Amino acid sequence: MIITLLTDFGLRDAFVGTMKGVIKSITESVDIIDLTHDIPAQDIRTGAYVLGTAYRYFPPGTIHVAIVDPGVGGSRTPIAVHIGDAYFLCPDNGMLTYVLAEEPLHSAIALTDPAYHLKPVSNTFHGRDIFAPAAALLASGTALTSLGPSISKVISLPTPKAELLSNAITAHVVHFDGFGNAYTDLSEEAYREWENGEVRVTVDGIEIPGPMPAYSNVLPGMPVAVFGSNNHLEIALREGDARQTLNLTIGSEVQIVRR
Amino acid sequence: MIITLLTDFGLRDAFVGTMKGVIKSITESVDIIDLTHDIPAQDIRTGAYVLGTAYRYFPPGTIHVAIVDPGVGGSRTPIAVHIGDAYFLCPDNGMLTYVLAEEPLHSAIALTDPAYHLKPVSNTFHGRDIFAPAAALLASGTALTSLGPSISKVISLPTPKAELLSNAITAHVVHFDGFGNAYTDLSEEAYREWENGEVRVTVDGIEIPGPMPAYSNVLPGMPVAVFGSNNHLEIALREGDARQTLNLTIGSEVQIVRR
Amino acid sequence: MIITLLTDFGLRDAFVGTMKGVIKSITESVDIIDLTHDIPAQDIRTGAYVLGTAYRYFPPGTIHVAIVDPGVGGSRTPIAVHIGDAYFLCPDNGMLTYVLAEEPLHSAIALTDPAYHLKPVSNTFHGRDIFAPAAALLASGTALTSLGPSISKVISLPTPKAELLSNAITAHVVHFDGFGNAYTDLSEEAYREWENGEVRVTVDGIEIPGPMPAYSNVLPGMPVAVFGSNNHLEIALREGDARQTLNLTIGSEVQIVRR
Numbered sequence: 001m002i003i004t005l006l007t008d009f010g011l012r013d014a015f016v017g018t019m020k021g022v023i024k025s026i027t028e029s030v031d032i033i034d035l036t037h038d039i040p041a042q043d044i045r046t047g048a049y050v051l052g053t054a055y056r057y058f059p060p061g062t063i064h065v066a067i068v069d070p071g072v073g074g075s076r077t078p079i080a081v082h083i084g085d086a087y088f089l090c091p092d093n094g095m096l097t098y099v100l101a102e103e104p105l106h107s108a109i110a111l112t113d114p115a116y117h118l119k120p121v122s123n124t125f126h127g128r129d130i131f132a133p134a135a136a137l138l139a140s141g142t143a144l145t146s147l148g149p150s151i152s153k154v155i156s157l158p159t160p161k162a163e164l165l166s167n168a169i170t171a172h173v174v175h176f177d178g179f180g181n182a183y184t185d186l187s188e189e190a191y192r193e194w195e196n197g198e199v200r201v202t203v204d205g206i207e208i209p210g211p212m213p214a215y216s217n218v219l220p221g222m223p224v225a226v227f228g229s230n231n232h233l234e235i236a237l238r239e240g241d242a243r244q245t246l247n248l249t250i251g252s253e254v255q256i257v258r259r
Numbered sequence: 260m261i262i263t264l265l266t267d268f269g270l271r272d273a274f275v276g277t278m279k280g281v282i283k284s285i286t287e288s289v290d291i292i293d294l295t296h297d298i299p300a301q302d303i304r305t306g307a308y309v310l311g312t313a314y315r316y317f318p319p320g321t322i323h324v325a326i327v328d329p330g331v332g333g334s335r336t337p338i339a340v341h342i343g344d345a346y347f348l349c350p351d352n353g354m355l356t357y358v359l360a361e362e363p364l365h366s367a368i369a370l371t372d373p374a375y376h377l378k379p380v381s382n383t384f385h386g387r388d389i390f391a392p393a394a395a396l397l398a399s400g401t402a403l404t405s406l407g408p409s410i411s412k413v414i415s416l417p418t419p420k421a422e423l424l425s426n427a428i429t430a431h432v433v434h435f436d437g438f439g440n441a442y443t444d445l446s447e448e449a450y451r452e453w454e455n456g457e458v459r460v461t462v463d464g465i466e467i468p469g470p471m472p473a474y475s476n477v478l479p480g481m482p483v484a485v486f487g488s489n490n491h492l493e494i495a496l497r498e499g500d501a502r503q504t505l506n507l508t509i510g511s512e513v514q515i516v517r518r
Numbered sequence: 519m520i521i522t523l524l525t526d527f528g529l530r531d532a533f534v535g536t537m538k539g540v541i542k543s544i545t546e547s548v549d550i551i552d553l554t555h556d557i558p559a560q561d562i563r564t565g566a567y568v569l570g571t572a573y574r575y576f577p578p579g580t581i582h583v584a585i586v587d588p589g590v591g592g593s594r595t596p597i598a599v600h601i602g603d604a605y606f607l608c609p610d611n612g613m614l615t616y617v618l619a620e621e622p623l624h625s626a627i628a629l630t631d632p633a634y635h636l637k638p639v640s641n642t643f644h645g646r647d648i649f650a651p652a653a654a655l656l657a658s659g660t661a662l663t664s665l666g667p668s669i670s671k672v673i674s675l676p677t678p679k680a681e682l683l684s685n686a687i688t689a690h691v692v693h694f695d696g697f698g699n700a701y702t703d704l705s706e707e708a709y710r711e712w713e714n715g716e717v718r719v720t721v722d723g724i725e726i727p728g729p730m731p732a733y734s735n736v737l738p739g740m741p742v743a744v745f746g747s748n749n750h751l752e753i754a755l756r757e758g759d760a761r762q763t764l765n766l767t768i769g770s771e772v773q774i775v776r777r
Binding site: 002004006011031033034035036037038050051053054057058059062177178179213214215216217220226228229231234236238239 | 527528529530531532533534535536538539540542543546550559560588589590591592593640641642643646647
Binding site for chain 2: 009010011012013014015016017018020021022024025028032041042070071072073074075122123124125128129
């Protein structure tokens with residue numbers, strides 16, 4: 001059984017290691033895999049996006065613990081949810097936005113039963129005191145529905161949608177990776193249906209060659225539009241940082257017009 | 260069996276991965292868990308503090324390897340120690356300060372027997388050449404006392420103590436986490452015994468609301484005093500960085516006075 | 519069975535975690551160990567060097583996946599190679615330069631058979647789509663030679679060589695670690711054969727005490743030359759950063775002259 005961890009805790013402290021200790025104290029026979037712990041502090045949207053790119057590559061039954069939790073200790077609910085063929089434990093604050101857009105929700109419960117919390121439960125570290133024990137119990141065979149009361153609704157954040165008109169598409173930058181590549185909300189599938197000959201891609205008036213098959217279709221240092229590893233249009237700079245060089249931000253518009 | 264690793268090696272090099280290779284070459288059936296490798300370079304005190312927050316969350320028998328070692332290759336002794344229900348391998352330079360403050364010392368040995376070192380042993384990387392092999396041997400059943408000669412004393416560093424007077428407490432910042440939260444030397448237990456009605460918390464003359472139950476008891480961007488996840492008073496900034504905003508340093512005083 | 523991962527992907531995204539998911543989806547009974555993911559972006563030479571310092575500390579049969587891949591999606595070939603008693607999967611761009619300098623090449627194949635790729639294979643993330651599945655298949659018993667067509671040659675980059683003259687040695691800085699220690703191309707073995715009494719070590723005219731047995735032979739803050747953990751001459755600053763303080767770069771010359 002696999003438990004993955006995604007947080008904004010960083011790796012400077014032992015927060016993540018401590019969660020692993022709690023999990024291993026309940027069940028040693030579990031594989032714990034880090035997705036990332038460097039989500040920008042409090043940035044739920046980025047956490048949700050990164051989770052959405054990764055979860056589908058794990059075996060069925062994998063338990064994903066995803067914690068970006070500006071409201072820790074407050075009124076937001078810690079939840080455990082069965083979606084598609086996987087389990088997700090997170091604060092109910094939008095962390096599952098991108099997963100719920102793609103997979104059916106089977107069941108959801110609130111992790112509010114103190115019987116399953118570490119004692120004393122802190123108000124600042126629910127990763128250790130609430131999410132880690134629940135993940136370990138799930139991994140060792142406890143049924144999701146026995147971990148707490150059912151809830152009927154899970155929060156999803158609104159997400160931008162690429163606008164496809166007859167002659168032009170407006171896509172939006174929704175995420176940057178660590179190389180500075182910009183990911184947009186235009187899926188390759190939607191684009192292929194719309195496309196019908198040559199196009200011109202621009203960002204802020206600057207023409208970007210593409211869509212190209214690969215970064216290597218342009219020279220090092222040149223910008224390029226590609227359908228990247230998560231099947232959405234990506235604005236990149238070969239061997240460089242598109243975010244900085246093209247001065248992109250979340251929400252930056254990418255225009256595609258038929259020639 | 261679990262081995263944890265805490266170092267100031269960073270993750271830019273393969274130092275940590277190399278230690279894991281050495282361990283797995285001796286015994287494959289061990290779980291290796293990173294506590295952190297981003298202790299500030301040479302900062303024994305921070306390493307000792309972080310180790311002190313994490314060790315108790317691991318199963319009994321866990322082997323903790325903790326290396327912040329400005330004196331590597333010099334006269335400080337590499338040691339292995341049985342404390343409470345866990346084992347600790349580290350240079351004898353104060354790394355165990357916070358663990359020894361809480362748990363009984365059962366036995367301690369010097370890792371000076373060349374029979375258990377990688378050959379040739381380097382003078383710059385004892386993590387690989389001395390600590391990793393010893394941890395792997397312990398994990399595979401070798402008795403602690405057979406790994407080297409007994410020693411009678413383990414070094415502890417002096418630590419500040421919160422001063423509790425009848426009408427006021429002076430606490431001291433002893434650690435910062437990666438979010439910029441400041442941890443003090445005032446335990447919740449000591450505070451609860453002392454408290455008797457309303458108080459006023461100040462840092463450098465600035466009033467800090469609290470102690471509050473959770474960060475979320477104040478608005479985003481506001482400072483707050485809470486008893487945090489390790490049961491000591493913490494000065495935080497909700498969704499922000501208290502260290503920077505309040506200009507805190509190690510040793511900064513937190514005043515608590517009765518109203 | 520152990521699979522190690524070395525990349526320049528960083529840990530901000532879930533790229534590395536996703537590769538682990540792909541591996542575990544094919545075979546759960548494999549240990550995955552990170553060497554490092556913080557190779558400077560696109561820096562093949564540093565990736566090759568770090569791989570060269572680490573691989574020999576793993577058990578025989580270990581599978582090393584090493585990806586620094588500025589040409590991803592272009593014409594460079596993804597390869598799998600049996601060298602010494604280990605396996606290496608990487609783009610054929612020089613990643614194996616330091617390994618091939620020390621171990622015999624037994625066999626090499628191109629990972630070009632689409633039957634072993636994730637589908638659809640992307641042009642931007644071969645770590646996930648080509649290297650991870652191939653590593654998992656190797657780990658679960660598939661023969662290397664069945665994974666693709668044989669190739670006869672693997673690319674090695676030219677590397678500087680220390681120049682040993684009768685009265686003087688010129689060595690070159692070839693790598694920096696995360697502490698700012700500078701590693702040179704002068705092996706301890708070559709030096710010991712050459713040495714014959716006292717020497718004077720200088721960098722840019724500044725005398726560096728050494729070679730000394732350990733960092734601790736000089737005072738904190740002082741520079742020192744030592745034969746470090748990979749048996750090559752290292753220029754360090756005790757408890758400091760030699761790279762910054764001595765203004766070193768890759769290629770900086772270290773002069774050793776007989777007194």
